[in-house]
Amino acid sequence: MNIFEDANRKQIAKRRRIDWVLRILFLFATSIGVLALMALLTDIVMDGLSRLQPELFNNFPSRRATQAGMKSAIVGTLYMLAIMLPLSFVLGVGAAIYLEEYAKKNRLTRIIQLNISTLAGVPSIVYGILGLTIFVRMMHLDRSLLSGAFTMTLLVLPIIIVSAQEAIRAVPKSRRDASFALGATKWQTVARSVLPSSISGILTGVILAMSRAIGETAPLVMIGALTFVAFLPDSPMDSFTVMPIQIYNWVSRPQEAFQELAAAGIIVLLAMLLLMNFSAIMLRNKYNKHI
Incomplete structure (x- = not known):
């Protein structure tokens, strides 16, 4: 021993x-x-x-660093998010509900699931090429805010679908069984039991996907989002720019003043990203208390 x-x-x-x-x-x-x-x-x-002065938020881009701001880039980013958010939420969550609750578990759905998981890891430049081909050239949306929002929606859709599926899959089967036992239909069970129980995970995935989208540059460069826009878009068909592209434009200039402007733009973008991530945490905690 x-x-x-x-x-x-x-x-x-x-x-x-x-x-x-x-x-x-x-x-x-x-x-x-x-x-x-x-x-x-x-x-x-x-x-x-x-x-970080009021001029940074109130002035349009300029060739003079003392007069330059990023008003058009900030507004363009917010407009693009306003178009992306409802589109990506409806399409992404709808696809996740169908795949988890309605689709039969066969070879076809396994292939679809594999493709969605693969698309979530595809480099963003590929989505830019896809957006350039489909939205800019085939659909003749030109280099507009609408084509940029559609392209970024394609980018975040796989991420939202995968995260929504994980949130729906985490709902215990007993909740579905209890709903069916009370006489509820399939849709009533999904709408009144499954979705309320998984909404915190779904919203967290959507907000984090939006956070990724506002920091992406490559897809928007591919579709031709301009770097110098001294006006605000009046319609979804107008030209636009976003914060990462404006920051890249300033960084590429050799003058020290533009380097400082780029650093200030990075601080604003980081603050926006942190705010969105904080919102995701707050929403998750709020809805978890009600489950």
Whole structure:
């Protein structure tokens, strides 16, 4: 018995040493990423804090750094989100409900599910090429706000579908059975039991997908979103620009003043992203309390 006890103690001690070494390695790797991020954020804040003036939000882009602002880029981003949000929510959540609640589990649905999961990892530039081909050229929407919103909707749809499916799948089967036992139809069960129980996860996925969309540049560059727009779009068919493209335009200029403007634009974009992520957390916590 003593031999076996000694062997067990040695194995336990060995596992603890390995666990300690791995913990230190993971902590070291995490620290490098966090320190690099903090250094980058500190550099951006130091460069752009002085440019966070009302003129940044009230002025249009200009070739003079002292007069330049990002009003058209901020408004263009908000307009694009206003078109994307209802489209992506209805299409994405509708597709998730169909695949989880109505579609038969056969080979075809497995292929569709595999394709959706694959599309969620496709590089964003591919969606830009697709949007250029379909919306700009085939549908003749030109380089408009509408074509940009449609392209970004294609980008976020797979993410929303996958996250909505996971949220719907997490609803216990007992809730569906209880609803059916009370005489509810399939749609009544989905609308009054499944969706209220999964809405927190669905909204979290939608908001995080929107957060990704407002930080994307490649698809909008492909469809020709302009970098210098000194007006606000009056209709969905007008030309537009968004915050990442305006920031990229300023970064590409050699003057230090434009570099500071770009840093200020990055701060505004980060604040918007943090606000959206905070909203996702608040909505999730709110609806979880009511379940």
